[in-house]
Every structure is written in structure tokens, then in C-alpha cells.
Amino acid sequence: MDSLTHSAIPVDPPPVPHLEDYAAVVGQAEIHELRELAMRLSGRRVKMVNSTAVGGGVAEILNRLVPLLNELGVQTQWEVLKGGNDFFAVTKAFHNALHGESCECRPEWFDLFLTVNEENRRQMGFDEDFIVIHDPQPLALVQAREGRNNHWIWRCHIDLSRPNAQVWNFLRPMVERFDAAMFSAPPFTQSLPIPQYLFYPSIDPLSDKNRELPPEFIQSVLERFQVDPKRPILTQISRFDRLKDPVGVVQAYRKVRKYFDCQLVLAGGGATDDPEGDMVLREVQEAAQTDPDIHILNLPPWSHLEINALQRASTIVIQKSLREGFGLTVAEALLKKKPVVASAVGGIPVQVIHKVTGVLAHSIEGTAYQIRFLLSNPDFARRLGENGHEHVKENFLLTHNIRRYLLLFLTLQQQ
Amino acid sequence: MKQAKRPFEFVAASYLIRIRPERAWTLTELAQHLQAVSEASIFYHTFQSLESHHYTTFSNDFAQWSLAACNETILAEELSAIDLRDIATVEELRSALTGTVENYLRKTPQSGDRPAFEPFYFCEAVETVVPLASRAFTLKELAEGIRQMSLHTLHHHFINARLRPKLGVSDFSNWTEDSLGLPELAKRLDRIDFYTNTLEGVRKEILQVLDSWIH
Numbered sequence: 001m002d003s004l005t006h007s008a009i010p011v012d013p014p015p016v017p018h019l020e021d022y023a024a025v026v027g028q029a030e031i032h033e034l035r036e037l038a039m040r041l042s043g044r045r046v047k048m049v050n051s052t053a054v055g056g057g058v059a060e061i062l063n064r065l066v067p068l069l070n071e072l073g074v075q076t077q078w079e080v081l082k083g084g085n086d087f088f089a090v091t092k093a094f095h096n097a098l099h100g101e102s103c104e105c106r107p108e109w110f111d112l113f114l115t116v117n118e119e120n121r122r123q124m125g126f127d128e129d130f131i132v133i134h135d136p137q138p139l140a141l142v143q144a145r146e147g148r149n150n151h152w153i154w155r156c157h158i159d160l161s162r163p164n165a166q167v168w169n170f171l172r173p174m175v176e177r178f179d180a181a182m183f184s185a186p187p188f189t190q191s192l193p194i195p196q197y198l199f200y201p202s203i204d205p206l207s208d209k210n211r212e213l214p215p216e217f218i219q220s221v222l223e224r225f226q227v228d229p230k231r232p233i234l235t236q237i238s239r240f241d242r243l244k245d246p247v248g249v250v251q252a253y254r255k256v257r258k259y260f261d262c263q264l265v266l267a268g269g270g271a272t273d274d275p276e277g278d279m280v281l282r283e284v285q286e287a288a289q290t291d292p293d294i295h296i297l298n299l300p301p302w303s304h305l306e307i308n309a310l311q312r313a314s315t316i317v318i319q320k321s322l323r324e325g326f327g328l329t330v331a332e333a334l335l336k337k338k339p340v341v342a343s344a345v346g347g348i349p350v351q352v353i354h355k356v357t358g359v360l361a362h363s364i365e366g367t368a369y370q371i372r373f374l375l376s377n378p379d380f381a382r383r384l385g386e387n388g389h390e391h392v393k394e395n396f397l398l399t400h401n402i403r404r405y406l407l408l409f410l411t412l413q414q415q
Numbered sequence: 416m417k418q419a420k421r422p423f424e425f426v427a428a429s430y431l432i433r434i435r436p437e438r439a440w441t442l443t444e445l446a447q448h449l450q451a452v453s454e455a456s457i458f459y460h461t462f463q464s465l466e467s468h469h470y471t472t473f474s475n476d477f478a479q480w481s482l483a484a485c486n487e488t489i490l491a492e493e494l495s496a497i498d499l500r501d502i503a504t505v506e507e508l509r510s511a512l513t514g515t516v517e518n519y520l521r522k523t524p525q526s527g528d529r530p531a532f533e534p535f536y537f538c539e540a541v542e543t544v545v546p547l548a549s550r551a552f553t554l555k556e557l558a559e560g561i562r563q564m565s566l567h568t569l570h571h572h573f574i575n576a577r578l579r580p581k582l583g584v585s586d587f588s589n590w591t592e593d594s595l596g597l598p599e600l601a602k603r604l605d606r607i608d609f610y611t612n613t614l615e616g617v618r619k620e621i622l623q624v625l626d627s628w629i630h
Contacts, residue, residue: 029565033545037545183434187536195433196433196434197433407543
């Protein structure tokens with residue numbers, strides 16, 4: 001078992017992609033139309049606020065989205081909520097509760113949530129035309145809209161279909177003060193008096209995590225992590241988070257091992273707003289025991305090339321989440337034409353159309369069975385990967401996300 | 416090459432998807448919501464989502480849901496057979512959809528209240544159309560413009576156009592007939608089946624028809 005914290009493999013960083021570079025992936029027409037839409041917003045200013053600058057899907061999206069919006073002439077600033085470990089422990093508990101877990105929330109947690117938001121509100125300016133608040137952590141910043149005529153938008157990246165009532169009842173009045181809310185899938189929504197829009201999250205095809213890699217580099221990553229390229233590689237890329245069920249993945253792998261001489265890679269890291277990560281990592285290490293074919297890789301947040309290489313080297317990519325916002329790692333795997341076995345939760349079924357762009361499972365047993373099925377039927381697995389690639393190219397790329405933001409700003413501007 | 420009386424004006428069309436509050440857990444609820452939901456929602460679920468339907472069995476959301484979530488294959492086939500080319504308004508379309516579900520439930524009443532595997536979430540598209548500087552005066556210029564446009568814009572000109580005046584025809588066939596005086600070409604363009612093809616496939620077929628005419 002590997003339980004390592006690796007430093008990044010030294011490679012030259014590629015130049016930061018510009019909008020025009022995406023034409024090779026999505027076509028020149030798409031880029032031309034983005035410019036036309038953005039011209040209607042020329043001079044407008046946008047502020048994005050979330051709770052972490054590194055780790056997790058939201059930070060990744062903002063890292064690419066913000067520079068491209070600026071390149072289009074829509075001045076966009078990104079600010080990160082500041083808070084201590086106690087605050088992020090509370091927001092993590094809220095996050096899990098909004099995903100439906102029980103929560104014995106203490107009254108002081110709600111006070112701390114409001115206090116930290118209020119401290120941040122005093123430090124940030126909110127004079128931009130559009131304020132986009134990501135996820136629940138900075139929700140109370142909406143108090144700052146008092147006396148302003150700008151537009152406030154809540155981008156909810158998580159599944160709100162079965163929220164814990166205590167936490168949702170606390171947050172809901174804040175959500176209702178926004179002009180619009182954006183959700184990753186229709187089932188994630190709640191009944192709200194404000195308009196709700198469908199915003200699929202997106203991945204960047206030109207980022208380090210997704211761009212094409214030379215085979216030698218992929219090989220070097222496997223060597224570094226002592227993964228055998230000659231035997232099937234099952235991989236789950238995720239933060240060490242109970243909702244991603246890494247222990248369940250180990251159990252599914254053990255069932256597959258009875259039939260196939262395969263290896264399991266569990267690679268991920270922590271986000272600064274997730275204090276539970278270390279504890280979950282220990283649980284996974286205990287579950288893996290001393291199996292030399294289970295590779296648990298606790299990677300630093302800048303390991304995008306390594307993650308890219310591990311995905312590309314995988315025979316099958318697994319995403320066995322118990323609850324999921326959207327599950328961008330699924331889109332990443334599909335873009336790389338990988339057969340995916342994933343849980344039918346959150347936004348995953350939007351990406352994985354069962355037996356067309358991947359396969360869905362509902363249990364540890366189902367996950368193990370589907371992995372065995374794909375290992376036994378490599379032609380079918382390859383076809384799933386190719387369909388998945390097209391599906392991602394048409395729906396879940398960064399340029400689609402930019403278009404949706406521009407449209408939403410234009411729509412709100414006209415109201 | 417023949418010059419048009421008035422140019423074809425290219426636009427860039429985009430769609431923002433708004434999630435509506437209506438949800439159907441049963442076919443009875445679907446029929447009820449179909450009667451009352453917005454025209455934009457009826458249109459969206461019948462035609463807008465064509466863009467994402469190359470992989471699913473049926474080319475409209477109501478049919479796909481009847482199959483995948485309700486396991487009602489006959490109803491799914493009946494709903495998918497409703498043809499926009501026979502329909503001139505969204506109200507006619509609503510009536511055709513509602514009638515199909517209600518007829519089915521009259522024949523198989525036990526299907527009405529059986530809970531679906533997952534609910535149907537009603538959505539609607541908010542369209543934004545931005546005029547572009549480019550125009551076409553000839554078939555060759557039209558073909559070039561179609562080659563360059565995004566799939567959203569192709570959808571706007573070729574599918575959504577059928578519910579704008581002049582009803583039932585695409586912007587391309589409308590222009591070739593009215594401005595170029597080529598009714599035969601217009602008919603050939605309108606015969607292209609957009610239900611059973613991807614939008615990229617539709618683009619290819621339009622260009623084949625135009626190219627064969629040009630040459």
C-alpha cells in the first residue's frame with residue numbers, strides 16, 4: 001500500500017490558454033458567438049465568491065472561468081471567503097446536512113456562520129453589477145445587497161433535493177434574497193420564490209488535468225507510484241470524503257479481485273474547506289490493510305498532471321459516490337474516453353447514460369459486477385468511452401459554462 | 416449565381432434553461448401539467464432538448480420519460496411519433512401531447528397513478544438572439560454561413576423557426592422560397608428529418624442539399 005504525499009513531478013507549465021485556443025476543441029463558431037454575447041456586457045463588472053482557492057471542483061472551474069470572462073471583456077474578480085478551522089468544520093457539517101445527513105447542529109454554529117460572513121462582508125466590496133456567490137458557505141454575504149441595485153446570483157453546486165430541515169430553514173431566507181439561483185441538475189432544486197436555472201458544471205479540456213499527455217509522461221507517473229501498466233487499473237479520483245465512499249470502492253475492488261488480477265488506485269487530496277479529509281484517509285488506509293495492489297495516493301492540490309496521467313492509464317474509472325453534486329471527475333474520465341462505473345447519484349446520471357456513455361451502479365455489489373462486466377467486454381467498454389467523450393464535448397466543457405453565465409447576466413440585465 | 420431580393424440575416428442564438436416548479440411523479444400528473452405548463456416548457460421538452468438526444472431512445476423528453484421512468488413503451492412510441500411538421504402552434508402541440516397521454520390512460524387506467532422511477536422535471540428555455548454582421552445574398556453564402564454557425568444557432572434557424580411566422584418551415588426554406596424564388600429547394604430542405612439525426616448530421620444534410628443545388 002502506498003500512502004504518500006508526493007511533490008509535483010517537475011514539468012514545464014504550458015502557456016495559459018486563451019479563448020481562441022478552445023476553437024480547436026469546440027469550433028470557431030462557438031468562440032465567435034461567445035464574443036458576440038460578451039460584447040453586450042461590455043463594461044459590466046462581476047464578482048465571484050467561494051470558500052476555497054484550491055481543491056475541489058468549484059475552485060477549479062473558477063480558476064479557468066474568471067480569466068476567460070476577463071478576456072471576453074467582462075471584468076470579473078474572484079474573492080475567497082476567509083475563515084478559521086472552526087468555521088470550516090461548521091460549513092462542512094452544513095454541507096453534509098444539506099446532502100441529507102443528520103446533523104445535531106448547535107446554536108453557536110449558526111452564530112459562527114453569521115459572524116464569519118459578516119467579517120468577510122466588511123472586508124469585501126460589492127459594487128459590481130453581478131455578484132455570484134458559490135455554494136452555502138458565503139450565503140450570508142447577501143446582507144450586503146441592502147441599498148444596492150446590482151444583481152445577486154447563488155450558484156449552488158450541491159444536491160439540495162433532501163436537505164436537513166434545520167440547516168435548510170436557516171439558509172433558505174438568505175437564498176430567497178437572491179435574484180436567481182443556479183443548480184447543476186433539476187432534481188437538486190428546492191421550491192423557491194426566485195427563478196432557478198440549469199447550469200451544468202464544466203471541465204476545461206485544455207487544463208493540465210485534461211489536456212493530452214505524452215505516453216512517456218503517463219508511464220513515468222505509473223512508475224513513480226509503482227502501478228503496474230500491464231495489469232488492469234481501476235481508479236477513483238476523489239477527495240478523501242465519506243460521501244465519495246472510498247471504503248466502498250475498496251470493498252468492490254476486493255470482489256472484482258476474485259476474478260481479475262487488477263489494481264486499485266484511490267487518488268485525491270484535501271480541500272482547505274474540508275477538515276474531515278485526514279480522518280477519512282486513515283479509514284481508507286485501514287480498509288486497504290497491506291494489499292500491495294491498492295495504491296492510496298494523497299496528492300497535493302497542484303497534482304493535476306499526475307491525476308490526468310492516472311486517469312489516462314486507467315482501464316476503468318470508478319466514481320462510487322454516496323451523494324454527489326455533479327461529479328466533475330466523471331466528465332474528466334469520459335473526456336479521456338474511459339469506461340466509467342459510477343453511482344446513480346446527484347448529477348452523475350446526467351453524464352453517465354446507462355450502457356450508452358458508461359454504466360451506473362447502486363451498491364458495492366453492483367459496482368463490482370459492472371467492473372467485472374466491462375473487464376470481460378473490452379470492446380463494449382471502449383464504445384462507452386467513445387460515446388462518453390462526445391457527450392462531454394457537447395455539454396460539459398468550459399465554453400458551455402461561459403455561454404450560460406453570459407446569458408444569465410444578459411437575462412438579468414434586461415429585467 | 417442568383418441574388419436574393421432580401422438578404423438572409425444571420426444571428427447567434429443561445430438558450431438558458433430555466434427549471435420550473437412543476438414535477439410529475441405519475442402519468443396522471445404528467446397529463447395535468449401538460450394542460451397548464453407554459454408554452455415555452457412544452458416546446459423545450461419536445462424540440463429544444465433534441466440537441467442532447469442522440470443517445471436516448473426517443474427524441475422528446477415526454478417519450479423518453481414514459482419509457483425510462485414509467486416503463487410504458489407504447490405510450491413512449493406514441494409520444495415520439497408526434498410530428499412538428501403537422502403542427503402549427505404550441506397550443507396544437509400541447510393538445511396533441513395531452514390527448515396522447517389521456518387516450519393511453521383511458522385504455523390502461525392502471526398506469527395512471529403508478530409512481531415513476533424518477534419524477535419528470537419541467538423546464539423551459541429562455542432564448543437570447545444576437546444579430547450578427549454577416550448576411551447571405553446567394554445560396555453559396557447561405558451554405559457558408561450554415562457551415563460556420565454553432566449548433567445552438569442552427570437549432571434556432573432550422574427547428575425553432577417552425578413555430579414563428581411563416582409557420583411550419585425553417586428560416587432557410589422560408590428564405591430560399593420567398594427571397595430566391597426556389598420553392599423546390601425549400602421543399603427539399605424541409606424534408607430533412609431532424610428527429611432521427613444529430614444536429615451535426617442535420618447540418619451535413621442541409622449542406623448536401625444546398626451543394627447539390629449550387630452545382
